[in-house]
Amino acid sequence: xxxxxxxxxxxxxxxxxxxxxxPEQRTQFGDxxxxxxxxxxxxxxxxxxxxxxxxxxxxxxxxxxEVATGKISGEEDWWSHTDLTDFAANVDGASVAFGxxxxxxxxxxxxxxxxxxxxxxxxxxxRVLAQYGSIxxxxxxxxxxxxxxxxxxxxxxxxxxxxxxxxxxTVLGL
Amino acid sequence: MTEPDxxxxxxxxxxxxxxxxLAAAGGIGAVAGLAAGAAIASAPxxxxxxxxxxxxPFFGEHQAGITTPAQDRLHFAAxxxxxxxxxxxxxxLLADWTEAAARLTQGLxxxxxxxxxxxxxxPPDDTGEALGLxxxxxxxxxxxxxxxxGTADGVDRFRLAARRPAALEPLPRFSxxxxxxxxxxxxxxxxACADDPQVAVHAIRNLSRIAFGRAMLRWSQxxxxxxxxxxxxxxxxxNLFGFKDGTAxxxxxxxxxxxxxxxxxxxxxxxxxxxxxxxxxxxxRMIIESWDRVQLAEQEALFGRTKGxxxxxxxxGEFAAIDLAxxxxxxxxxxxxxxxxxxxxxxxxGGIRLLRRxxxxxxxxxxxxxxxxxxxxxxxxxxxxxxVTVQRSLASDGLNEYLKHVxxxxxxIPPGAHEGDSIGDTLLN
Ligand code: HEM
Numbered sequence: 001x002x003x004x005x006x007x008x009x010x011x012x013x014x015x016x017x018x019x020x021x022x023p024e025q026r027t028q029f030g031d032x033x034x035x036x037x038x039x040x041x042x043x044x045x046x047x048x049x050x051x052x053x054x055x056x057x058x059x060x061x062x063x064x065x066e067v068a069t070g071k072i073s074g075e076e077d078w079w080s081h082t083d084l085t086d087f088a089a090n091v092d093g094a095s096v097a098f099g100x101x102x103x104x105x106x107x108x109x110x111x112x113x114x115x116x117x118x119x120x121x122x123x124x125x126x127r128v129l130a131q132y133g134s135i136x137x138x139x140x141x142x143x144x145x146x147x148x149x150x151x152x153x154x155x156x157x158x159x160x161x162x163x164x165x166x167x168x169x170t171v172l173g174l
Numbered sequence: 175m176t177e178p179d180x181x182x183x184x185x186x187x188x189x190x191x192x193x194x195x196l197a198a199a200g201g202i203g204a205v206a207g208l209a210a211g212a213a214i215a216s217a218p219x220x221x222x223x224x225x226x227x228x229x230x231p232f233f234g235e236h237q238a239g240i241t242t243p244a245q246d247r248l249h250f251a252a253x254x255x256x257x258x259x260x261x262x263x264x265x266x267l268l269a270d271w272t273e274a275a276a277r278l279t280q281g282l283x284x285x286x287x288x289x290x291x292x293x294x295x296x297p298p299d300d301t302g303e304a305l306g307l308x309x310x311x312x313x314x315x316x317x318x319x320x321x322x323x324g325t326a327d328g329v330d331r332f333r334l335a336a337r338r339p340a341a342l343e344p345l346p347r348f349s350x351x352x353x354x355x356x357x358x359x360x361x362x363x364x365x366a367c368a369d370d371p372q373v374a375v376h377a378i379r380n381l382s383r384i385a386f387g388r389a390m391l392r393w394s395q396x397x398x399x400x401x402x403x404x405x406x407x408x409x410x411x412x413n414l415f416g417f418k419d420g421t422a423x424x425x426x427x428x429x430x431x432x433x434x435x436x437x438x439x440x441x442x443x444x445x446x447x448x449x450x451x452x453x454x455x456x457x458x459r460m461i462i463e464s465w466d467r468v469q470l471a472e473q474e475a476l477f478g479r480t481k482g483x484x485x486x487x488x489x490x491g492e493f494a495a496i497d498l499a500x501x502x503x504x505x506x507x508x509x510x511x512x513x514x515x516x517x518x519x520x521x522x523x524g525g526i527r528l529l530r531r532x533x534x535x536x537x538x539x540x541x542x543x544x545x546x547x548x549x550x551x552x553x554x555x556x557x558x559x560x561x562v563t564v565q566r567s568l569a570s571d572g573l574n575e576y577l578k579h580v581x582x583x584x585x586x587i588p589p590g591a592h593e594g595d596s597i598g599d600t601l602l603n
């Protein structure tokens with residue numbers, strides 16, 4: 001069972017579980033994540049705050065990695081054709097988590113550059129996704145996408161995942 | 175760099191690991207300087223290859239990897255710029271690639287933190303599979319495809335249309351072409367050659383990683399054995415038809431031929447490409463199962479050379495001159511009309527010579543259980559039209575029955591960069 005914050009104790013995403021979550025669960029995870037993040041944010045002065053912060057940014061990284069390894073290849077679509085919805089939910093989750101550490105990350109010049117790059121790539125990925133629908137209105141079934149369209153999604157995920165993978169060490173300043 | 179390109183340094187202790195401290199202390203400039211200073215002439219080993227520790231300078235008048243003695247292994251990759259990439263993205267990518275290539279070719283890790291020296295909370299800078307391996311003669315050669323200067327539908331994404339060399343056009347269709355678009359073309363290319371396959375793959379992998387967000391892989395090709403020699407110091411290798419390949423190739427020791435046929439001259443222009451070249455890449459599938467049932471005499475007639483020594487059918491050893499006019503007693507030509515070397519020979523093609531630098535490949539097998547094998551043909555010439563002329567002449571080549579061209583690309587190869595500059599500066603600035 002996923003922990004309440006949607007993150008496993010090792011910081012990876014609990015959504016790696018193969019079972020597709022329901023929209024309600026997802027909203028719940030999301031709300032909980034935001035609440036937890038807020039709490040962590042308040043505890044920034046705490047001695048062990050760095051561990052919590054890395055959980056958040058690792059959570060963002062994990063959500064996107066899950067997209068890159070599972071959702072893009074189409075491997076997860078054996079139970080339904082709605083995996084662009086999962087895809088978009090992961091991107092949203094990663095975006096929320098990123099948003100909460102963005103300010104911290106941007107404290108150094110290097111961090112500010114990284115945060116800006118991550119933001120740009122989130123926007124770009126969201127634009128590509130938006131071609132196929134929205135979480136509210138639903139998405140084109142993934143199996144109707146051409147290989148070229150899948151590659152475009154995959155390219156956009158890689159473009160985001162690469163700078164995002166640097167986020168934890170930048171946030172921690174370690 | 176002056177021809178012949180560079181001389182390998184026989185210093186096996188000069189490994190990635192050994193250089194870590196040095197790089198940290200002096201930065202890449204100091205290391206490159208040291209490398210150049212240490213580049214003293216050394217005889218290649220007895221097998222005619224280059225020692226595993228060979229190290230070629232990255233910076234110079236011409237890019238390395240052209241007249242450099244052909245290394246044993248290849249990883250070639252073609253990239254497309256991201257749909258929203260800007261001219262600044264292109265410039266920053268080329269600068270980052272240059273910096274990385276300058277390090278990798280010296281046997282260093284891709285960045286200073288390396289595979290294990292960075293933050294435990296960040297993914298390693300370098301992917302790590304080349305840790306402890308020497309430079310292995312690695313060269314990294316960059317090229318620009320026609321689409322960089324304008325897409326097929328005329329969009330000038332990087333404000334480069336005015337700088338496109340007139341000669342840089344997509345290749346025309348040739349008879350027998352069975353090209354697969356996904357294996358053809360590309361905005362940019364990187365040729366990584368090394369004597370260790372792990373080193374060549376490590377280079378492409380890390381350079382692809384640097385490119386994410388700005389450019390992404392379009393197609394790539396591994397080559398496991400060279401099919402050419404580009405230096406008289408090398409023995410002639412064999413292609414997968416079993417014939418010596420590279421005998422009559424342009425060699426680094428012929429500076430006049432290299433200047434005449436390989437480097438773009440000032441008269442040819444454009445100015446930014448002077449000292450550069452053009453690269454043609456063709457993925458040529460060999461139907462080897464059929465070929466292997468061809469009788470020896472027929473195989474030799476199809477090439478116009480003997481299979482054992484590789485001498486011309488008109489007589490003499492491997493390096494004897496071909497006599498295309500020689501006739502048998504019955505008056506028929508000794509070198510058949512449809513023999514590969516007759517049709518490819520300079521005499522048949524108005525004096526044209528190509529610098530060939532191809533590799534054997536076997537990419538598993540096809541659905542019919544035939545090896546997906548062949549020759550990844552690479553040639554450097556100072557006008558792509560030279561390749562076109564020879565390839566058109568080869569339309570009646572008897573070998574064609576056993577060949578299928580499935581991938582094709584052409585790239586302008588900019589001149590080398592001087593230390594402190596980046597590859598492509600002459601184009602962009
Ligand atoms: C899989 C296809 C091919 C095979 C197996 C092959 C093999 C060979 C061999 C064995 C030789 C004789 C040795 C030597 O001088 O290097 C040769 C020569 C040559 N080949 Fe090819 N070749 C292939 C494709 C091509 C293509 C596509 C071109 C260019 C369009 C080309 C151009 C030449 C040239 C210029 C020579 C030297 C001819 C001379 O000066 O005598 N080859 N090739």
